[in-house]
Amino acid sequence: MLEKLKVALGDHDLATMVAGDNRQIGLVRRDCQDLGISKVTAVADAYHEVKSQQSISGVWCYDNFTERGSNSAGVVKSDAYTVERDCIIWPVNHYLGLNRHPTVVDAASKALQQFGTGCGTSAMSGGHCSLHKQAEKRLASWLGKEAALLFPTGYSANVGAISGLAKGPSCFVLFDRECHASIIDGIKLSGAKFLPFRHNDISDLARKLDRYAGQYENVFVVVESIYSMSGEESRLQAICDLKSQHDFLLFVDEAHSFGLHPERTLCRKLGLTDHVDFVMTTLSKSTAAIGGVVATSHAFKTFVQVEANAYLFQAAIPPADVAAIIAAMDVIEETPHLLQSLWSKVSYMRGKLRDLGLDIGQGTSPIIPVFIRDSDTLLRMGQDMFHEGIFTTSVAYPVVKHSEVRFRFILNESHSYEQIDRTVGLLEKLGRRYGVIT
Template structure:
């Protein structure tokens, strides 16, 4: 371990934990305040002290349950967990099953659904939690080139008659490149080859769609997605993950998904908070529009840089790890907290500064960011 840690440090790949205190749109580290550009609190909900007060004031004493006491299949299936699932399911017009995190959902859904007669085709850049889930599957799985529907179709043509079921797995908004999947093209292929579509909306929920339900809502395709995975821990500023699917699949996952079965349930009070903020999120159209505006402004400030994506996640690709670390230090010196993203989170030769914008950023902070980027 010692030798490998030294090698990581030598190559600029070592990671460490930094104690911090997140406050509104800023982060306090080592007694210094920075504008936070590394947050996935996309709507700024975690800093809404007025909503926190409203939530806490509305809790009955007996509802303030801090621990679940056991797994949901034993005594941990609180009424507020079921109420949360019912509420979220109604928004999507399907059934909902809540997991302890989005990671738990991605780890447990596909291994429960697939067998050796099935094939999974996953986008090359799907999240590590999906890859970990695929490694637990008993089926064959392959990865197609990122957002390359032509490559995907070639694989579908080659394999669709050889397997009982094919699952196509992708994110709607990719966390490291900040780009969207071509959902319309994917649905045309789905209609042609009859595969099952697994769509991870973790970074789109709250941000995309008229009610913030994600890209599938925006494209009018909620009924066409077989398995829609979401998170409560990013734009919704809570904890947990969920899957939207049909009733039979929900019942199957309750019986077969190991990351759901073999874990203590999340705290009931967290489920109450999740439902509270989910209701608020549905109406946050102004915040979504504001986030879109500042995203457009921010991207316009980097015209000659190697910037990719099209969302509030704005990756600036750097030449090497040392350049990435140096630029991150420069921005921090200017009062901006940004984190360098390096291998294995991204490809080895594509280290990047990943700017992540939130609706909590104020105009005067955006001006300071603009000045720092021009320096």
């Protein structure tokens, strides 16, 4: 493979670099471009060589998968490590553990028998059934808006709605630098002018509104209520306060807060829903199914129905998943102790990690990052954790900056205190071994 790569790239130094100790696979394409190599077949060979070397070293993590198990524990297989392990599982976003709840599973099973396995076409072409309409009405109420529009996934909800809304040169979009890739992709597809503002920096947002907003007829500000890589809350009150000085439409992604508060969303908890023009969420997390939704006014719902290609040309959510969403909402309403249990565990785990001196950032949510700051250390610790029965996500460049690489632990209500203690204990042992804890 290495000889093939040398021939394909025509550069021995590059071949040596990508096959050596440089384990940042996200840098490969940039490194190729820096050396004037843009032919995709050559870059693909470079990627695959790095993957091969990382697999030999035991740090390749893109192909890990669960064989069987629950939200919090199960058998994980790794193509890189060529083994399987009984693991405590930390990358799953089913915050309330409802994907195996008997009420949810039973509702999905009954819908499967009644409606079959899929819709076969888009919503615009008649792919929705009565369950979809029931879910849209229910979700609009939960999100505090007049109307809601279902998309097949949360990713396509952001891409479709944003690219449809902010279309063309009359539009300008400002977005928090830590926004999800689906938001950024939607902005790029829109054709609008756009700029990021520094993460949670209201002064930077205000400066950019002052400088640019008056030049455009339509201005959008896009943020997440809880940021997916850090678990930090957006400064929603301060952003809404800016609306008294600037004419802009506010789009808030509630993916990581939906269903996790008695008020259902962080916007509603803070009393800000009326100041937010578009509330989006995914349905694959607290409601443990698949899909996305954008809630807004009746007029804007019609606008998005007509303008969003991801709605017009993508097959709708299968009815069984819609039934699971509705059932999950029932369970959340009827068993408030699930929320209490989740937040108690969040406080417990965050406290134990903080007491060790580990850097977990400024977040408050069930998304708990552990910053490692060095990519090689991150991958080596990840390898050791897997072999000792802890499976989590190593977040490296290009997802985050080189100086901000981290593990991301997603706490579910189904995690036990014993599992939390075991995980924290291993982090302490490895943290001291690798110098992360001094």
